[in-house]
Amino acid sequence: MSTFVEYAISALLVIGGAFTLIGAIGLARLPDFFTRLHGPTKATTLGVGAIMLSSVVYFSSAGHGIGISEILITVFLLMTAPVSANMLAKAAMHMGVKPMENTRGNPWEQ
Amino acid sequence: MMTIALYATIAMVTLAALLNVYRLIKGPDAPDRVLALDTLYVNAIALIILLSITLGTRMYLESALLLAVMGFVGTVAMAKYLKRGSVIE
Amino acid sequence: MELVYALVIGALTASGVYLLLRARTFPVVMGLTLLSYGVNLFLFSSGRLSTGQQPIIGSTTAYSDPLPQALVLTAIVIGFAMTAFVVVLSLRNLADNNDDHVDGARPESATRGKQDEEVSDK
Amino acid sequence: MSLPLVVLLPFLGAIAAPLFAQGGRTAIAIASSVPALIALAALFPHWETLSTGGTVVQSWEWLPAIGIAFSFRLDGLSLLFALLILIIGVLIILYARYYLKPTENVGKFYALLLCFKGSMLGIVLSGNLLLMLIFWELTSLTSFLLISFWNHKQDARRGARMALAVTGGGGLALLAGILIIGRIVGSYELDDVLAAGDLIKAHAMYPVALTLVLLGAFTKSAQFPFHFWLPHAMQAPTPVSAYLHSATMVKAGIFLMARLYPALAGTELWFYMVSFTGMATLLIGAYVAMFKHDLKGLLAHSTVSHLGLITLLFGMGTELAAVAAVFHVINHATFKASLFMAAGIIDHETGTRDMRRINGLWRYMPHTATLAMVAASSMAGVPLLNGFLSKEMFFAESLQLNLPGIWAWIPPIVATLAGIFAVAYSARFIHDVFFNGKPVNLPIYPPHEPPRYMKFPVEILVFACIMVGMFPAISVGPLLYSAAHATLGGAVPDYQLAVIHGFNLPLMMSIAAFVGGLIMYSQRQRFFNFHARFKEIDEKAVFEAVVSRFVNLSNRFTATLENGSLQRYAMLLVVSVIAVAAMPLINLGVFVGGNGLSPVDWPTAIAAGVLILCAFGTAAAHRERFTALVLLSVVGLIVALAFARFSAPDLAMTQLSVEVVTVVLLMLALYYMPSWTPLESSGARRFRDISLSLAAGVGMTLVTLAMLTQPFTSISDFFLENSKPGGGGTNVVNVILVDFRGFDTLGEIAVLAIAALGIYAMLKNTALTPPPGDGQGHPWTRDAHPLMLKQIARPMLPLALMISAYIFLRGHNLPGGGFIAGLITSVALVLQYIASGMVWTQDRIGFKYHNMIGLGLLFATIAGAGSLAFGYPFLTSTFDYISWPVVGKFEVASALVFDLGVYLTVIGATLLALVSIGRLSPHSAIKSPREKS
Amino acid sequence: MTHWLTAPILIPMLGGILQTFMGYAPISLRRTLGIATTALILASSLVLLALADDGSYRIYAFGNWQPPFGIVLVLDRLAALMLVMTSVLALCCHMFSIGGADEGNRQFHTLFLFQLMGLNIAFLTGDLFNLFVAFEVLLIASYGLLMHGGGTVRTVPGLHYVVLNLIGSSIFLISVGMIYSVTGTLNMADLAVKIPQVTGDNLNIVKAGGMMLLVVFALKAALLPLCFWLPKAYAKATAPVAALFAVMTKVGVYAIIRVYLLVFGNDAGELANLGMDWLFPLALATLAIGVIGALGADNLKSLVAWQVIISVGTLLAPVALGSAASLSAALFYLLSTTWTVAGLFLVAELVAHQRGSARDRIITAPRMRNRKLLGVLFMMGAVAAAGLPPLSGFFGKVLILKSVEPGPQMAWLWSVLLIGSFLTVIAYSRAGSIVFWRTVDGHLEQPEPVKGKVTTAAGTLIALTVVIVALAGPINRYTDATAQQLLDTGAYTEILQTSMVGEDD
Amino acid sequence: MLDRLSFPQPWLSLILFTTWQFLSEGISGASVVMGLLLAWLIPQITRGFWPERPAFIKPWRMPMYLLILLWDIVVASFSVARLILSPRKPRPVFVSYPLQVEHPLAISILASTISLTPGTVSADVSDDQKLLLIHTLDAEDDQSVIDAIHNRYEKPLLEMFR
Numbered sequence A: 001m002s003t004f005v006e007y008a009i010s011a012l013l014v015i016g017g018a019f020t021l022i023g024a025i026g027l028a029r030l031p032d033f034f035t036r037l038h039g040p041t042k043a044t045t046l047g048v049g050a051i052m053l054s055s056v057v058y059f060s061s062a063g064h065g066i067g068i069s070e071i072l073i074t075v076f077l078l079m080t081a082p083v084s085a086n087m088l089a090k091a092a093m094h095m096g097v098k099p100m101e102n103t104r105g106n107p108w109e110q
Numbered sequence B: 001m002m003t004i005a006l007y008a009t010i011a012m013v014t015l016a017a018l019l020n021v022y023r024l025i026k027g028p029d030a031p032d033r034v035l036a037l038d039t040l041y042v043n044a045i046a047l048i049i050l051l052s053i054t055l056g057t058r059m060y061l062e063s064a065l066l067l068a069v070m071g072f073v074g075t076v077a078m079a080k081y082l083k084r085g086s087v088i089e
Numbered sequence C: 001m002e003l004v005y006a007l008v009i010g011a012l013t014a015s016g017v018y019l020l021l022r023a024r025t026f027p028v029v030m031g032l033t034l035l036s037y038g039v040n041l042f043l044f045s046s047g048r049l050s051t052g053q054q055p056i057i058g059s060t061t062a063y064s065d066p067l068p069q070a071l072v073l074t075a076i077v078i079g080f081a082m083t084a085f086v087v088v089l090s091l092r093n094l095a096d097n098n099d100d101h102v103d104g105a106r107p108e109s110a111t112r113g114k115q116d117e118e119v120s121d122k
Numbered sequence D: 001m002s003l004p005l006v007v008l009l010p011f012l013g014a015i016a017a018p019l020f021a022q023g024g025r026t027a028i029a030i031a032s033s034v035p036a037l038i039a040l041a042a043l044f045p046h047w048e049t050l051s052t053g054g055t056v057v058q059s060w061e062w063l064p065a066i067g068i069a070f071s072f073r074l075d076g077l078s079l080l081f082a083l084l085i086l087i088i089g090v091l092i093i094l095y096a097r098y099y100l101k102p103t104e105n106v107g108k109f110y111a112l113l114l115c116f117k118g119s120m121l122g123i124v125l126s127g128n129l130l131l132m133l134i135f136w137e138l139t140s141l142t143s144f145l146l147i148s149f150w151n152h153k154q155d156a157r158r159g160a161r162m163a164l165a166v167t168g169g170g171g172l173a174l175l176a177g178i179l180i181i182g183r184i185v186g187s188y189e190l191d192d193v194l195a196a197g198d199l200i201k202a203h204a205m206y207p208v209a210l211t212l213v214l215l216g217a218f219t220k221s222a223q224f225p226f227h228f229w230l231p232h233a234m235q236a237p238t239p240v241s242a243y244l245h246s247a248t249m250v251k252a253g254i255f256l257m258a259r260l261y262p263a264l265a266g267t268e269l270w271f272y273m274v275s276f277t278g279m280a281t282l283l284i285g286a287y288v289a290m291f292k293h294d295l296k297g298l299l300a301h302s303t304v305s306h307l308g309l310i311t312l313l314f315g316m317g318t319e320l321a322a323v324a325a326v327f328h329v330i331n332h333a334t335f336k337a338s339l340f341m342a343a344g345i346i347d348h349e350t351g352t353r354d355m356r357r358i359n360g361l362w363r364y365m366p367h368t369a370t371l372a373m374v375a376a377s378s379m380a381g382v383p384l385l386n387g388f389l390s391k392e393m394f395f396a397e398s399l400q401l402n403l404p405g406i407w408a409w410i411p412p413i414v415a416t417l418a419g420i421f422a423v424a425y426s427a428r429f430i431h432d433v434f435f436n437g438k439p440v441n442l443p444i445y446p447p448h449e450p451p452r453y454m455k456f457p458v459e460i461l462v463f464a465c466i467m468v469g470m471f472p473a474i475s476v477g478p479l480l481y482s483a484a485h486a487t488l489g490g491a492v493p494d495y496q497l498a499v500i501h502g503f504n505l506p507l508m509m510s511i512a513a514f515v516g517g518l519i520m521y522s523q524r525q526r527f528f529n530f531h532a533r534f535k536e537i538d539e540k541a542v543f544e545a546v547v548s549r550f551v552n553l554s555n556r557f558t559a560t561l562e563n564g565s566l567q568r569y570a571m572l573l574v575v576s577v578i579a580v581a582a583m584p585l586i587n588l589g590v591f592v593g594g595n596g597l598s599p600v601d602w603p604t605a606i607a608a609g610v611l612i613l614c615a616f617g618t619a620a621a622h623r624e625r626f627t628a629l630v631l632l633s634v635v636g637l638i639v640a641l642a643f644a645r646f647s648a649p650d651l652a653m654t655q656l657s658v659e660v661v662t663v664v665l666l667m668l669a670l671y672y673m674p675s676w677t678p679l680e681s682s683g684a685r686r687f688r689d690i691s692l693s694l695a696a697g698v699g700m701t702l703v704t705l706a707m708l709t710q711p712f713t714s715i716s717d718f719f720l721e722n723s724k725p726g727g728g729g730t731n732v733v734n735v736i737l738v739d740f741r742g743f744d745t746l747g748e749i750a751v752l753a754i755a756a757l758g759i760y761a762m763l764k765n766t767a768l769t770p771p772p773g774d775g776q777g778h779p780w781t782r783d784a785h786p787l788m789l790k791q792i793a794r795p796m797l798p799l800a801l802m803i804s805a806y807i808f809l810r811g812h813n814l815p816g817g818g819f820i821a822g823l824i825t826s827v828a829l830v831l832q833y834i835a836s837g838m839v840w841t842q843d844r845i846g847f848k849y850h851n852m853i854g855l856g857l858l859f860a861t862i863a864g865a866g867s868l869a870f871g872y873p874f875l876t877s878t879f880d881y882i883s884w885p886v887v888g889k890f891e892v893a894s895a896l897v898f899d900l901g902v903y904l905t906v907i908g909a910t911l912l913a914l915v916s917i918g919r920l921s922p923h924s925a926i927k928s929p930r931e932k933s
Numbered sequence E: 001m002t003h004w005l006t007a008p009i010l011i012p013m014l015g016g017i018l019q020t021f022m023g024y025a026p027i028s029l030r031r032t033l034g035i036a037t038t039a040l041i042l043a044s045s046l047v048l049l050a051l052a053d054d055g056s057y058r059i060y061a062f063g064n065w066q067p068p069f070g071i072v073l074v075l076d077r078l079a080a081l082m083l084v085m086t087s088v089l090a091l092c093c094h095m096f097s098i099g100g101a102d103e104g105n106r107q108f109h110t111l112f113l114f115q116l117m118g119l120n121i122a123f124l125t126g127d128l129f130n131l132f133v134a135f136e137v138l139l140i141a142s143y144g145l146l147m148h149g150g151g152t153v154r155t156v157p158g159l160h161y162v163v164l165n166l167i168g169s170s171i172f173l174i175s176v177g178m179i180y181s182v183t184g185t186l187n188m189a190d191l192a193v194k195i196p197q198v199t200g201d202n203l204n205i206v207k208a209g210g211m212m213l214l215v216v217f218a219l220k221a222a223l224l225p226l227c228f229w230l231p232k233a234y235a236k237a238t239a240p241v242a243a244l245f246a247v248m249t250k251v252g253v254y255a256i257i258r259v260y261l262l263v264f265g266n267d268a269g270e271l272a273n274l275g276m277d278w279l280f281p282l283a284l285a286t287l288a289i290g291v292i293g294a295l296g297a298d299n300l301k302s303l304v305a306w307q308v309i310i311s312v313g314t315l316l317a318p319v320a321l322g323s324a325a326s327l328s329a330a331l332f333y334l335l336s337t338t339w340t341v342a343g344l345f346l347v348a349e350l351v352a353h354q355r356g357s358a359r360d361r362i363i364t365a366p367r368m369r370n371r372k373l374l375g376v377l378f379m380m381g382a383v384a385a386a387g388l389p390p391l392s393g394f395f396g397k398v399l400i401l402k403s404v405e406p407g408p409q410m411a412w413l414w415s416v417l418l419i420g421s422f423l424t425v426i427a428y429s430r431a432g433s434i435v436f437w438r439t440v441d442g443h444l445e446q447p448e449p450v451k452g453k454v455t456t457a458a459g460t461l462i463a464l465t466v467v468i469v470a471l472a473g474p475i476n477r478y479t480d481a482t483a484q485q486l487l488d489t490g491a492y493t494e495i496l497q498t499s500m501v502g503e504d505d
Numbered sequence F: 001m002l003d004r005l006s007f008p009q010p011w012l013s014l015i016l017f018t019t020w021q022f023l024s025e026g027i028s029g030a031s032v033v034m035g036l037l038l039a040w041l042i043p044q045i046t047r048g049f050w051p052e053r054p055a056f057i058k059p060w061r062m063p064m065y066l067l068i069l070l071w072d073i074v075v076a077s078f079s080v081a082r083l084i085l086s087p088r089k090p091r092p093v094f095v096s097y098p099l100q101v102e103h104p105l106a107i108s109i110l111a112s113t114i115s116l117t118p119g120t121v122s123a124d125v126s127d128d129q130k131l132l133l134i135h136t137l138d139a140e141d142d143q144s145v146i147d148a149i150h151n152r153y154e155k156p157l158l159e160m161f162r
């Protein structure tokens, strides 16, 4: 494994880890449900995507061939995260979860 | 180098998972919990990938694929339950 | 590691048993599920714990004990079938007795909401 | 062959008799008499042997393991009883011909009577104690049915049950006694037992055996304190009372004492137990008989008294007393049977048995009156009648008892006292019924003589009373001798059968009894007044009260234990497990075994911590159901991760897929359930449950820890070595599932299939009303099938199918396989249901889940059965690498077909279960208003 | 390796599969095929009985894998006896069910046949984990059957039954894990070889596992204090199901006999006769509780359900004693009591059918139809159940009484058994006299008269009690031989040396 | 009948076939055969689930769209990360976005795109599919959000789906 590959993998890993963590921090500290929804849909998805990429690089460089699984997972996450978010937002609006005070506009009646 | 990065990443993802658990337990509303669970699934995918890299084996990647599928279906089902009651009707 | 693992099984058993002893079907079902998690982990570990020794020939140098894994796989599927059945039975119970108490409708449940009332052991 | 024939004939008759019921009462009576007549003829040839003290034994092996044999034995004693049973039996049949009304179920009556007769003959002719016991209990059962012949009468039913309880129960004691005797002797054959008297009496178990046997005898023969059933058995039709309760069944206990006399008698224990019981019975029966206004009641208590007399005689233990006892058996049978029949005639003709109403019958039925008076005189002990003879012998023997000091006076005094009562109640029977003024308010008036042949049996018996009374030596001498010989097991003492033995002390006692009895009767009103001061105990009511008290107690006891509380039952189960596992676990020397602990990594520890937190959280939050469910999901997720962490990729995948299906299932159910559990358990209850749970948890922790740290070898090396060469796959877990232990898997998919079919069936007609909104009162949204979800669900189906195919095909060599593939497909289909609804999806799925389940099971079975054709056992797998042009080399394994069966079953079962629940939803058939077609 | 061993498993399996496809076929076809399948099972069981009677062990190694590695079926006398007992019972129950009890659920015959499959696997398997699977198969089918017939009365008892058995299954798995974690094997013969060699702390682990397994079997067998779920569950089940359930507790008894005589038997070293000192008093207490329950029963089915518990106590007491004589006696009694109790369940159902709203409750009601026939059947069943002569129950009890050696155990067993019989007689005579004789004036809406096949089924089971008496000699010789075979564990472990197909001997 | 044997979803079949070749670790005869089989079989099985043919007019524009999207996701993540980590309180807003695309698939793609890109999550689609409710994490005014989405994403989609 070349040093460059190793650097690339390391970078991807750390970036992935960082984004995953940031997504989680968002989930933990943002003030209301609707704002919290943003962290996982974006940061976490990207973070895991980066880790996937590092895995693809790692295993292909280790001679295991290009892993389709990781790519499938990433595509899958990108496809599903908005739907999950949409469904959860609908659920929250239905349940009358209050947005934070300074939110402009209103959630719809469900 | 890579080992350090790997361990750092594992630490970050684990921490992320802990934060998710915090949200999951704290709530306050059901959608928060489901969201946290969904995120936890995604974190778990990351952990499985990291485990695979650590072990140098691809034997666990399909588990990660399944995590993605199952996490999604679970979240959708829960969300639907919350707003509609009947998941399958 | 073994201690951590053992504590996990203990916790699963304890919480499972506690829920089994509840008076409503839903907690009981959850208790059964928790208990079966504990049981599956226990049965699994009867072949001892190992890391990265998946019993796939050629994928590694040493292999963990595959037999408990096969047993647990069977146990998981059977457990699922049983859980499904008991869940549906709970629904039948609810439908027949208009109550989700494990002992069916009880006269006391008319006064539901009265807290700290011993319902099932009279 | 003749002896078993004698026993068998009545039973055959019982089968045949009802066939003659069509022909009227006469026909059936004749038919019913035939077996007895044949039996008498069959017994006759043996007389020569018996008259010289010989025995006839006819025996066939039956169950040597139990020690029971078809062994029949005829000696003087059994002959005597057999004759009583057969002759009186025939007379009873004749009598019953007139007694029963044509409208009654005559066929049943005669059948039962014959069954009883057969059982009775069985008792007396058995040469094996266990065989005898069988007949013994059969008499209890048949008498139960006979007493309750008029089962529409409450008294009859109760009397019958009481009789059954007492005599049947006594039979069980007798069984125990016999088993002990058998164990001591090593055989149940009478010959062996009778020969082993000394052995038995010297054995440590003798007191127990004796007590148990006597319990059997006393209950059957209505000895105090078990006498109470007999008077109440008088609810039976009179022929039954006459037969069972005077001549035969109650004599079975007496017979038993006589039969086992050589084996058991002659000890102090025997003396005290038997004679005192007899004495008490003699006195109590005689006393109570005096005060009965019911004709049959008087006779019944008199019977009790006479049975006591006979028992007392046996208890005395002298040889002469035994002879007297046997003699009195004959005499009592004759006069008491005739008295019962006379009472039956009176009842029949007047419509009542109440002596306060029946008076002066002499005028209406002099013939019957004469017969009854002779028989009653015999009962009273009037000279020249047979009752006198045996009573004299009894008085004589009562004087011979070697009791110390003043105690020696007690037997003669009791005997005389009982004699006084006997004379008094006999006098009452004669005077109060046939004289004493005019009848009072008789239901049937005026009474007249019964049909001619109804009296015939009475005449025969009364004739016998007189003949024996006047010419004892000629009439009954040989029979008595042979019976006494058999009873005593050899030497018969010198005794004289004379009408009168001269003026001696026994005669004085007789005279005293006679005078005293007449005085007592003349002063009867005083005695009645005296007796009336005591509250009469209605034994039947007491018995019923005791039984119903028992029933109520049992009822309450069981209601307390079996209180219908699952919590209770589950608690008992948990406690049982903790209790049995605690001992070995406490004994664990070290908690950490030889292998020690391996190091912990932080992510695992944290995951474990989260799991523990969420597990406890689920328990703590269980009342808030959805929250608990989310926490439960976290637990499931971490369990899956744990499987991956500890080298089990197949398990991780299975767990993940099952987990999500389970959660969907739970939410499907939760829809209809309250979303919140009320707080129902008291603090104490929760404390108890928490303690139990913690005990269980700590126990499991200790076991796991000990287990994980012990060194270990298993059979698994075989699997690792043979997986590839023998099973054709590198995924050992999969090869175990489809090959090494494929049979487990077959069972497991059967479980899945049955569960789904059961669920389907269970929900078929279930109606559930879901709540209109969620727990906080929000009505459900109308948006059943959100647009985005629907749009993403569709492309996911082909994608998931491909992943399933991938997971399925690689399963034999890499993590995966039929289960996981099946679950992925199922989940993809579930997503369609969630996104687009039942109707939409169902329309597009072109198969029935039932058939899919069947097909899956069939595939698996056929794949397993394929090897049978090649002579290999079921489930023997085969695989080969086939090389095709262009395509190249690839593996074909029969196990893959098996796995395909698994795959199909999993899909069919999972979806059938989920869809069955989904179908309950009121919306399932209705399209949401937001739905675009 | 004869393929006959798989017949009692594969026949119901294929029959059950066939039935799943036939959900919408005419009921007459389903019935015919169902009965035919059950009859075939009986036929194959009889073949196995004939095979087993030579006293040898026959094994069938699935997949041609040498034990202890693969799963084996083991046929011995005990297994054959259980198979025949069950299939005779099943045929009668199945006959009864086609009188109409199978309607209202298209899956009845499927569930019924799968239940038989589970039972037969349990009797034949020589593998501890496969025994678990067999239990699950028969349990899940029994859950389905228990709930069969709709109505609300059986839901709660059914729920209790299911939940308790699910807990039981968990305990079973824990026990298997504990035993495997020490011995590294699942084959019972192999366990019998390895358990005596266990030492140290492993001994305690196996001991705890073994005791927990005993609790599981005790739960299935309905031993005190784990018996209270049974009466209501059985009393509320549809008659043919309840009758078939007569064998369910016997599976627990069978498992105790099989596992505890073989694996923890006399030769098990430190673990010899594990748990048997607990079993004896508990069995007697169970008997006592059963009698009390029977006395307090307020309907015939409850009465019979408590009789099931009485039988369990009566059976397990001699099993706990473990001598050849007591085992033989227990097996003889097992045969008798199973059929009798099942017959009584069916009779109770027939009675209930004839008595309008009074059903089978022990209360006064207008005179029923078919009183004579039903009364005779009930009485015979009661006599057999109470252990009175001349029916088979008596011989079973005498054998049990005789088998115990003098001493305190004998005193206890005799007292409890005999006093129990006495009270049972009272219970039955009371119930029978009220139900059959104590009538009030009144009009019953006349139900359809009892059908021939239904009566035949019930009558056959009751009549079997006479057949047992007639064949008592041969049966007793068989049970004696079975007991001898059971105690000779060395012979059982030789199955590990069986050669596979294609191997040289 | 012939229709029964055809490839009802050629695009789907192509995707499936290609994916299969990746999944099977190297192209071989066996993987091609199997891939063809699946590419035929799966669309056959699932044909009922695609009631209407997707109304793609210009599918070749899709890759470009996806590339833009991928880039935006990366950017989005950074901006969201900054927001999450900054102590400043966000200024969230619910925006009702007037939809011009009509095809349900197009709406879904747009909604997904919005969710994956900077600071916006599609919360709901109105019953009549004319409005999209967007929750914006931090925005000055509604109109800028609407314009940005319309120009960057909806326009290309409008061209693809018509």
Ligand code: NA
Binding pocket: D354, D355, D356, D357, D358, D359, D432, D433, D436
């Ligand atoms: Na009078």
Ligand code: NA
Binding pocket: F113, F114, F115, F116, F117, F118, F119, F120, F121
């Ligand atoms: Na966005």
